[in-house]
Amino acid sequence: MTKFFIISCLALCLAVSGCVSHKDMVYLQPSETVTDSIAKVVATQSPYRIQIYDILNIRVKALDQDAVQIFNPMGEDLLDANSDERAYFDGFTVDLHGEIRVPALGRINVLGYTTEEIEKIIEKKLLDEQFKETANIFVTVKLTGLRYTVSGEVEAPGTNTLFQDRVNIFEAIANAGEIPITGDRKDILIIRQYPEGQKIHHLDITREDVMQSPYYYIQPNDIIYVKPLPQKSWGTAETGMQTLTTIATIITLGTTTLLLIDRL
Known part of the structure; x- marks a missing residue:
């Protein structure tokens, strides 16, 4: 009986340690430090600044549309927002020097500027020249x-491409088919491009205050990596039903083994 009790305890500990808890799977759990300050949330949403290899779509309109046709190589009637290939070939790619080459205007430095700032720069050059x-x-x-x-x-x-100005981490993950039970929601890695190189940032999307993180909204060329939980490599139970099945299997195996030993 003592051996049976020990085997049962070991089986229970193994199964419970392998079970993924409810708190590990629920998004946006309240925390004591979270506040409802809209101003604080908005403050973290800094505008994206253009980097090398970004591709820009530039459109120029005027009273005489024929006069600005050279700046719109695709033509308004041919614009297809769902064509990644067309955007690649007809867009303006930021080169290693942080510049784009615009017809009749030549090279324009756009590195580190927002799209709104670039609009003003191009508009001023058009009016000046x-x-x-x-x-x-x-x-x-x-x-x-x-x-x-x-x-x-x-x-x-x-790799996904979304035609939106802003995409948060939940939208990005949802477009990748969501995270299974074995995914680590508490430590998602955001590998982000910067002029000086790549940096890794960490997000815990089970916490409500993730919305206040400066990395809550993804940026172009981000790499999002979701780590597996230890339970996946252990090969143990992940849900309550699987846990009960594992316990029953181990106890049955242990009991059978003890009975065979006692008969010898």
């Missing part, structure tokens, strides 16, 4: 989609 105020020039500059990569413990790893 090509047009008068009466032309009513209107310039729009956007990134040709927000491209990012998700790898690790997700249902559909790979």
Whole structure:
């Protein structure tokens, strides 16, 4: 009986240690430090600044649209926001020097600027060099989609492109097929590009205050890595039902073994 009790305790400890708890799977759990300050949340949402290899979509409009057609190589009627290939070939790629080359305007440095700031720079150059105020020039500059990569413990790893100005970590993961039970939601890695190189940031999406993190919104060329939980490598139970099954199997095996030993 003592041996049976020891085996049962060991089986219970093994199964419980391998079970993924409810708190490890629930998103946005309240914390004592979280506040509802909208100002604080907005303060972390700093605008994205252009980096090398970004691709910009530039559109110029005027009263005489034919006069600005050279700046719109694709033409408004041919614009297809769902075509990554067209954006790649017809967009303006930021080179290693942080510049783009615009017809009739030459090279323009855009490295470190926001899209709104680039709009003003191009508009000023057009008015200084090509047009008068009466032309009513209107310039729009956007990134040709927000491209990012998700790898690790997700249902559909790979590279995605979303045509939105802002994408948060939950939207990015949802587009990768969500995180299975064996994924670590408490330590998601964001590998982000900077002019000086790459940096790794950590996010715990089980906490409500993740929305106040400066890394809550992803940026172009981010790599999101979801680590597996130890339970996956252990090969132990992940849910309550699996835990009960594991306990029953180990106890049955242990009892059978003891009975065979006693008969010898």
